[in-house]
Amino acid sequence: MNGERRRRAQRAETDEAGSPWAFRIGTALGIPVRIHFTFLLLLLWFGVRSARLGGTFLSGVGFILLLFGCVLLHELGHAAMARVYEVRTREIVLYPIGGVARLERIPSGKAELLIALAGPAVNLILAGMLFAAMLVLQLRVPGSAAELAAGDSVLVQLLLVNASLFFFNLLPAFPMDGGRVLRATLTFFMSEERATAVAAAVGQGAAIVFGGLGLLTGNFILVFIAFFVFLGAGQEAAFHRSRAAVRGLDARAAMITHFDVLAPQDSLGRAADLLLRTHQHDFPVVDAWGRVAGLLHRGVLLEALARAGHETPVLEVMEREIAVVTPKAPLEEVLRHLQGRPATPLLVVEEGRLQGMITLENLTELIEVSRRLRPPARAGH
Numbered sequence: 001m002n003g004e005r006r007r008r009a010q011r012a013e014t015d016e017a018g019s020p021w022a023f024r025i026g027t028a029l030g031i032p033v034r035i036h037f038t039f040l041l042l043l044l045w046f047g048v049r050s051a052r053l054g055g056t057f058l059s060g061v062g063f064i065l066l067l068f069g070c071v072l073l074h075e076l077g078h079a080a081m082a083r084v085y086e087v088r089t090r091e092i093v094l095y096p097i098g099g100v101a102r103l104e105r106i107p108s109g110k111a112e113l114l115i116a117l118a119g120p121a122v123n124l125i126l127a128g129m130l131f132a133a134m135l136v137l138q139l140r141v142p143g144s145a146a147e148l149a150a151g152d153s154v155l156v157q158l159l160l161v162n163a164s165l166f167f168f169n170l171l172p173a174f175p176m177d178g179g180r181v182l183r184a185t186l187t188f189f190m191s192e193e194r195a196t197a198v199a200a201a202v203g204q205g206a207a208i209v210f211g212g213l214g215l216l217t218g219n220f221i222l223v224f225i226a227f228f229v230f231l232g233a234g235q236e237a238a239f240h241r242s243r244a245a246v247r248g249l250d251a252r253a254a255m256i257t258h259f260d261v262l263a264p265q266d267s268l269g270r271a272a273d274l275l276l277r278t279h280q281h282d283f284p285v286v287d288a289w290g291r292v293a294g295l296l297h298r299g300v301l302l303e304a305l306a307r308a309g310h311e312t313p314v315l316e317v318m319e320r321e322i323a324v325v326t327p328k329a330p331l332e333e334v335l336r337h338l339q340g341r342p343a344t345p346l347l348v349v350e351e352g353r354l355q356g357m358i359t360l361e362n363l364t365e366l367i368e369v370s371r372r373l374r375p376p377a378r379a380g381h
Helices: 002-017 038-052 057-084 110-140 144-150 154-169 177-186 192-217 220-246 268-277 298-308 331-340 360-373
Strands: 022-028 031-036 089-095 098-103 282-286 292-297 346-350 353-358
Touching: 031 038, 031 057, 038 057, 038 089, 057 089, 057 098, 057 110, 057 154, 110 154, 110 177, 177 192, 177 220, 192 220, 220 331, 220 360, 268 282, 268 298, 282 353, 292 298, 292 346, 331 346, 331 360
Parallel strands: 031 089
Antiparallel strands: 022 031, 089 098, 282 292, 346 353
């Protein structure tokens, strides 16, 4: 029980950091919901655009909030289905281009298929509910049919939004849900690695077609979508290759065990000396009992030296809220965390005591070594 409580506490510490450049706005189904700072720019742009077209600033902002309410429900659909398969959702992040439900792990086969379909299914249900509301409105409110036919009604616009989200997300291309549906379906007939490669190739092929059509027709939104899809498909394939290379390994396989540490009472001058004498950029801070007290980053150190001087204790500037994992943590989880926060190392801690440190750089080195040591696949496999 104690071990399980420690793992939950460590996961909570990791989750609290959240995605970079995103801030928390609330919780839904027990899942932290965050918005990226660029989302505020989108609200501002739509508000100004609405005002220039004869509407009001608030009406433009309000419509975008309703639209992203539908996006949030879409992501909650993924999260709810993931919970059925005992897959935890770390957070939901809303970006100007859509939302992302960050799962603790990506299951395969039937589970991935149903989790991927759950999001578009929510949009289909919402579209059906909005259509039913429009029918009721036409029957009970005189004159509403003409307003709905004109397309200016919020109900009509939200119906079109949800229909678009349904069809767009089912395109068979990563990073849309349709790409995961295609990969999950292919795993019934081939290996997961091969299925990912095929699904990524289909996605990039579709992106090239979309991009070509966008350039021919002058539709630069379509070109932007094509660029987004092409990159997303490549990233998904690269991540899966990396995940396959570390599958079955735990944090002990990648952690650095030879590094310098600081004590809370050490001066920034001593930390600067270590920075100059070693290749290390991040220094764990360990107290007199050998327990992790914090972490001092290179950037924080340099800024504090200029502001507070070299005699200032490390204790006053170190970061206390740090992400930690146990030595037995799967490297797949470590990889996902470090790719989300590449500038911050993970400390490997057991019973409060520092065992090692993992950076994206040394994990990448492990992945490259593992790929070269892996025996070549035989024909037919």
